Amino acid sequence: MSKKITLKELALISEFSVSTISKALSDNREISTKTKKKIKALAKEYNYRPNIYARSLKTKKTKTIGVIIPNILAHYFAKVLLGIEQEVSKKGYSIITCISDESYEKETKSIELFNSGCVDGFLISLSKETQSNNFYEEINDAIEQGLPVVMFDRTSDKVNGDKVTINDFESAYNATQLLIESDHKKIIFVSPISGTNVGNEREKGYRQAITEFFKGTIAPEVLNFTDYPEFTTTLKQYLETNIIDGIVAADELSAIYAMNLAISKGYKVPENLAVIGFTDGILSNNSNPPLSVVDQHETELGKIAAATLIERIESNETTAPKTIVLPSELILRKSTHSAS
Amino acid sequence: MSKKITLKELALISEFSVSTISKALSDNREISTKTKKKIKALAKEYNYRPNIYARSLKTKKTKTIGVIIPNILAHYFAKVLLGIEQEVSKKGYSIITCISDESYEKETKSIELFNSGCVDGFLISLSKETQSNNFYEEINDAIEQGLPVVMFDRTSDKVNGDKVTINDFESAYNATQLLIESDHKKIIFVSPISGTNVGNEREKGYRQAITEFFKGTIAPEVLNFTDYPEFTTTLKQYLETNIIDGIVAADELSAIYAMNLAISKGYKVPENLAVIGFTDGILSNNSNPPLSVVDQHETELGKIAAATLIERIESNETTAPKTIVLPSELILRKSTHSAS
DNA sequence: CTGAAAGCGCTAACAT
DNA sequence: ATGTTAGCGCTTTCAG
Numbered sequence: 001m002s003k004k005i006t007l008k009e010l011a012l013i014s015e016f017s018v019s020t021i022s023k024a025l026s027d028n029r030e031i032s033t034k035t036k037k038k039i040k041a042l043a044k045e046y047n048y049r050p051n052i053y054a055r056s057l058k059t060k061k062t063k064t065i066g067v068i069i070p071n072i073l074a075h076y077f078a079k080v081l082l083g084i085e086q087e088v089s090k091k092g093y094s095i096i097t098c099i100s101d102e103s104y105e106k107e108t109k110s111i112e113l114f115n116s117g118c119v120d121g122f123l124i125s126l127s128k129e130t131q132s133n134n135f136y137e138e139i140n141d142a143i144e145q146g147l148p149v150v151m152f153d154r155t156s157d158k159v160n161g162d163k164v165t166i167n168d169f170e171s172a173y174n175a176t177q178l179l180i181e182s183d184h185k186k187i188i189f190v191s192p193i194s195g196t197n198v199g200n201e202r203e204k205g206y207r208q209a210i211t212e213f214f215k216g217t218i219a220p221e222v223l224n225f226t227d228y229p230e231f232t233t234t235l236k237q238y239l240e241t242n243i244i245d246g247i248v249a250a251d252e253l254s255a256i257y258a259m260n261l262a263i264s265k266g267y268k269v270p271e272n273l274a275v276i277g278f279t280d281g282i283l284s285n286n287s288n289p290p291l292s293v294v295d296q297h298e299t300e301l302g303k304i305a306a307a308t309l310i311e312r313i314e315s316n317e318t319t320a321p322k323t324i325v326l327p328s329e330l331i332l333r334k335s336t337h338s339a340s
Numbered sequence: 341m342s343k344k345i346t347l348k349e350l351a352l353i354s355e356f357s358v359s360t361i362s363k364a365l366s367d368n369r370e371i372s373t374k375t376k377k378k379i380k381a382l383a384k385e386y387n388y389r390p391n392i393y394a395r396s397l398k399t400k401k402t403k404t405i406g407v408i409i410p411n412i413l414a415h416y417f418a419k420v421l422l423g424i425e426q427e428v429s430k431k432g433y434s435i436i437t438c439i440s441d442e443s444y445e446k447e448t449k450s451i452e453l454f455n456s457g458c459v460d461g462f463l464i465s466l467s468k469e470t471q472s473n474n475f476y477e478e479i480n481d482a483i484e485q486g487l488p489v490v491m492f493d494r495t496s497d498k499v500n501g502d503k504v505t506i507n508d509f510e511s512a513y514n515a516t517q518l519l520i521e522s523d524h525k526k527i528i529f530v531s532p533i534s535g536t537n538v539g540n541e542r543e544k545g546y547r548q549a550i551t552e553f554f555k556g557t558i559a560p561e562v563l564n565f566t567d568y569p570e571f572t573t574t575l576k577q578y579l580e581t582n583i584i585d586g587i588v589a590a591d592e593l594s595a596i597y598a599m600n601l602a603i604s605k606g607y608k609v610p611e612n613l614a615v616i617g618f619t620d621g622i623l624s625n626n627s628n629p630p631l632s633v634v635d636q637h638e639t640e641l642g643k644i645a646a647a648t649l650i651e652r653i654e655s656n657e658t659t660a661p662k663t664i665v666l667p668s669e670l671i672l673r674k675s676t677h678s679a680s
Numbered sequence: 681c682t683g684a685a686a687g688c689g690c691t692a693a694c695a696t
Numbered sequence: 697a698t699g700t701t702a703g704c705g706c707t708t709t710c711a712g
Contacts, residue, residue, distance in 0.1 A: 004457060004485060006688095006689055006690085007689065007690065007691095008689075008690095016698080016699090017698065017699045017700075018689090018690085018691095018699090018700095019690095019691080019692075019698080019699065019700075019701090020697085020698055020699070022690070022691060022692085023691090023692090023698090026691090030697065030698080031697070031698080032697060032698090035697080035698085047481070049452065049455060049456035049457070050456060050689080050690075051397070051456060051457045051458075051688090051689050051690070052453075052456055052457070052458050052690095053393040053396055053397055053402070053457065053458060053688095053689085053690090054397050054688070054689035054690040054691090054704090055689080055690055055691075056393055056690090056704090057391070057393055057394050057397060057688095057689080057690070057691095057703095057704045057705065057706090058689085058690050058691045058692085058703080058704050059690085059691070059692095059704085060704080062393070064436070072418050072421055072422050072425075073415075073418055073419065073422060073622065075413075075415075075622070078412050078413055078418050079413065081412055081437075082412050082413060082439065085412075085437070085438070085439045086439075089438070089446075089449075094436050094438070094453060094458075095436065095437055096404070096434050096435065096436055096437075097421075097425070097435055097436075097437040098425070098429070098434070099422065099425045099426075106429075109429075112389065113392075113434060115389060116389035116390065116391060116392055117344060117389070117391045117392070117393065117705095118391075118392050118393060118434075141387070145344060253622065253626070256626045257626060260626060260628060263628065282413065282415070282593065282622075282623060283622060283623065283626060286593070286596045286597060286600060286623060286627070287626070287627070287628065288600060288603065288627065288628040346704095346705055346706085347705065347706065347707095348705075348706095356682080356683085357682065357683045357684075358683085358684095358705090358706085358707095359682080359683060359684075359685090359707080359708075360681085360682055360683065362706070362707060362708085363682090363707090363708090366707085370681065370682080371681070371682080372681060372682090375681080375682085390705080390706070391704090391705050391706070392706095393704095393705085393706090394688090394704070394705035394706040394707090395705080395706055395707075396688095396706090397687095397688045397689065397690090397704090397705080397706070397707095398687080398688050398705085398706050398707045398708080399688085399706085399707070400688080457689090
């Protein structure tokens with residue numbers, strides 16, 4: 001097999017013109033069936049592949065979309081990414097993936113890359129740093145320049161794009177309520193994502209449930225942290241002076257982490273401690289005991305976010321940004337399910 | 341902020357020619373410092389971003405590389421992807437990510453996409469289906485057409501590209517040896533990736549250790565499977581009629597899965613069962629007990645694979661494909677570490 | 681030091 | 697039904 005072959009070369013060989021070939025290969029009805037056949041056979045023989053960049057230069061469509069996620073190691077994002085990839089490739093698009101690593105600077109670089117015309121639009125879950133500082137200039141720039149953007153999970157009202165999320169407040173509220181109703185009293189909330197809208201909403205949901213049900217007799221207790229060594233210290237200290245019987249965690253890993261630490265301190269799950277987290281991931285399914293979670297239907301969410309973006313890209317009208325709130329679902333496993 | 345601005349428009353505004361502007365922005369020494377300054381200021385003012393596709397059409401460099409992974413939900417690949425992304429973005433490249441989902445067809449589509457000129461080269465971990473059927477035509481085509489390819493993890497001698505792996509045989513051998521030397525006798529090997537070179541090598545390493553140390557007095561026992569429901573049945577059945585005291589697993593999830601199942605059947609880890617897996621991931625670190633593993637330095641491996649590819653892309657010489665074998669490392673945690 | 685012009689590979693309006 | 701031509705945005709000779 002030789003080097004890449006171009007339309008021009010194909011034209012030379014076939015004695016047709018470049019445009020005839022181009023049309024034939026895109027099944028244009030201007031071309032006779034006979035010629036089409038000939039040309040297609042030839043293209044196959046020479047293993048012709050159109051240069052998609054040359055094409056996109058002309059058509060202003062790249063058929064690729066950008067994706068920016070804060071942290072690929074969180075199983076949540078891996079699952080969303082899977083959904084995005086499936087939807088996108090089904091529709092003939094490709095994805096350029098960028099990992100912001102929770103950093104505003106890296107995120108900005110990626111947005112600038114996307115804004116240079118290499119994608120038809122992009123999906124983003126905002127970085128922690130971006131959210132806690134309200135740095136939305138670049139992303140709003142991109143949108144103003146006409147680039148479709150849909151945010152998922154970590155979204156912001158200050159950004160003028162579509163949003164796809166679950167109801168974080170309600171989900172956390174429900175999770176907390178579940179523990180309260182099964183007679184747990186001293187329930188704490190742990191979160192590695194305070195500063196994000198997601199973390200804040202979940203914290204609010206937890207607080208609301210505690211306040212509402214206990215009417216001030218028991219105060220909410222929130223342990224926010226930024227890294228796990230820090231968390232270990234904080235939680236250990238906390239457990240030394242407090243007895244708890246419930247943990248609501250803002251994500252999957254922190255739930256598992258807190259549960260394991262509590263177990264190592266002598267707690268029995270679920271006998272005297274119930275734990276519930278967010279994300280139905282690989283950790284929750286394989287922990288000991290298996291973790292009850294708020295299932296965010298991560299892969300489905302990724303698909304919907306991608307579909308929303310592609311719709312925006314392919315439709316000409318510029319309607320107002322929409323917000324899609326997907327249902328979440330409590331999945332009860334052993335970590336909240338005592339025999340009694 | 342208005343629409344995207346082009347060199348041409350900048351030329352109109354500045355009264356310089358397109359070529360002068362192009363040169364100025366790329367710091368060409370043909371242009372006077374004064375002019376450069378003016379032009380750069382203007383570019384900044386108008387927020388000029390070069391269209392990378394137009395550029396790559398001209399320069400034949402895309403500054404993007406492709407990545408094909410079989411399964412983003414395996415933490416191993418998430419970690420490798422992280423390493424790839426870090427290395428690549430450090431060197432000014434972007435990645436187009438494709439997930440083959442262990443399917444030959446999806447993999448082939450991605451390779452064809454990459455072979456259409458949209459990347460300067462690509463990284464791939466071969467799909468199960470591809471490996472077990474020896475379907476290497478497309479990938480070898482791409483290589484013949486001059487596209488640099490580096491394989492990682494799942495590699496093949498039948499493909500004429502660079503390879504980056506750990507020593508799978510030796511790693512499994514060492515893991516097995518460890519169990520044998522700590523007085524375990526009835527050690528089984530479980531694997532969801534038989535059919536891949538990685539799975540096969542690890543199985544061989546295990547077999548070799550068993551054969552060598554027990555000299556035929558104890559036979560190796562291998563449980564290969566393709567999905568987890570199947571595995572549950574197989575392993576359960578096996579445990580009903582056999583007593584074991586060691587498990588070597590070919591990856592992370594299968595180790596955790598087998599361990600949990602054994603625990604539910606009454607085994608105590610590590611007291612009467614030792615378990616060791618592959619990949620130092622989120623599961624191994626947070627299982628109960630924490631899992632001993634063969635650390636594959638996944639992120640580092642990703643970086644090295646990416647660096648190898650970029651080196652190949654940027655060097656002109658076409659040297660013979662090289663094979664890089666990275667060291668792996670046993671990390672001992674509770675799952676193999678009884679008090680005695 | 682600056683500019684004109686060609687051309688990367690493709691599409692599409694406009695001939696013929 | 698087929699071909700001619702212009703041009704997408706950029707880089708890069710080559711001239712001036």
